[in-house]
Amino acid sequence: MSKPVIRACGVTRNLTLGEHVVPALRGVDMQIFAQEMVGIIGPSGSGKSTLLGIIGGLDSPSAGTIEIDGEDISALSESQLTDIRNQKIGFVFQFFNLIPTLTALENVALPIEFAQVRRYKPNSRARELLEMLGMGDRLHHRPNELSGGQQQRVAIARALANDPPILLADEPTGNLDSQSGEQVLEALAAIRAENGTTIVLVTHDQSLAARMDRVLTLVDGKILHGIAADAPPENGRQPQSD
Numbered sequence: 001m002s003k004p005v006i007r008a009c010g011v012t013r014n015l016t017l018g019e020h021v022v023p024a025l026r027g028v029d030m031q032i033f034a035q036e037m038v039g040i041i042g043p044s045g046s047g048k049s050t051l052l053g054i055i056g057g058l059d060s061p062s063a064g065t066i067e068i069d070g071e072d073i074s075a076l077s078e079s080q081l082t083d084i085r086n087q088k089i090g091f092v093f094q095f096f097n098l099i100p101t102l103t104a105l106e107n108v109a110l111p112i113e114f115a116q117v118r119r120y121k122p123n124s125r126a127r128e129l130l131e132m133l134g135m136g137d138r139l140h141h142r143p144n145e146l147s148g149g150q151q152q153r154v155a156i157a158r159a160l161a162n163d164p165p166i167l168l169a170d171e172p173t174g175n176l177d178s179q180s181g182e183q184v185l186e187a188l189a190a191i192r193a194e195n196g197t198t199i200v201l202v203t204h205d206q207s208l209a210a211r212m213d214r215v216l217t218l219v220d221g222k223i224l225h226g227i228a229a230d231a232p233p234e235n236g237r238q239p240q241s242d
């Protein structure tokens, strides 16, 4: 059986707000396998973004371990975490965070130019990714000349610039109408099919979640049906909902 690409064991995260300690995560156990497309749903404040940040090395657990490709990243230094993020993780957020003065092509080429190890020619790689995401006719448009769904597809291309094996998306369609959201979902499915990317997607949208291979539900910082969620799928892509 394949090893999990992402594995959380007893992950807790206490955040401090003034004098209060907020237990944002309270013992999360889960495994995600190569090339799975997994949804994370749950009420507002249930810890979805906190969990995604910990998976992506933007934050560290208060207790418990998080493994990426079998490597425990829960106790790494800031610079070691930066290396993991650069090599393994792509992030997509609800607000696209594109650079307004740069074209679509330039926004995607930028992280390729600044990669620690430059593996691609920036412009040709950026063009290839944007074409794969159906943006080939918008290469030279600036963000304010693009629709929300188009901007999000540029942001996805940028997240994939250096070919990370894992793509983490926090409410990537949260700011989009349903048709644009649909295009973004199709783009993510195409990425997975083309590159074998493992995708973890936080969403409030039940219909979107229903189209993932598997859905994990967070409530009050814990995964519901944790035992089932932790059970590995037989082939890494088996649809299974919790």
Ligand SMILES: Nc1ncnc2c1ncn2[C@@H]1O[C@H](COP(=O)(O)OP(=O)(O)OP(=O)(O)O)[C@@H](O)[C@H]1O
Pocket (backbone or CB within 6 Å): 015, 016, 017, 022, 023, 024, 042, 043, 044, 045, 046, 047, 048, 049, 050, 051
């Ligand atoms: N920087 C912070 N400092 C203190 N508490 C925080 C901080 N960020 C989040 N929290 C708290 O941690 C808990 C989990 O927050 P988180 O953002 O992970 O929830 P979420 O499930 O992503 O919610 P939403 O669906 O609204 O985005 C919440 O109770 C929140 O108030």
Ligand SMILES: [Mg+2]
Pocket (backbone or CB within 6 Å): 048, 049, 050, 170
């Ligand atoms: Mg959130």
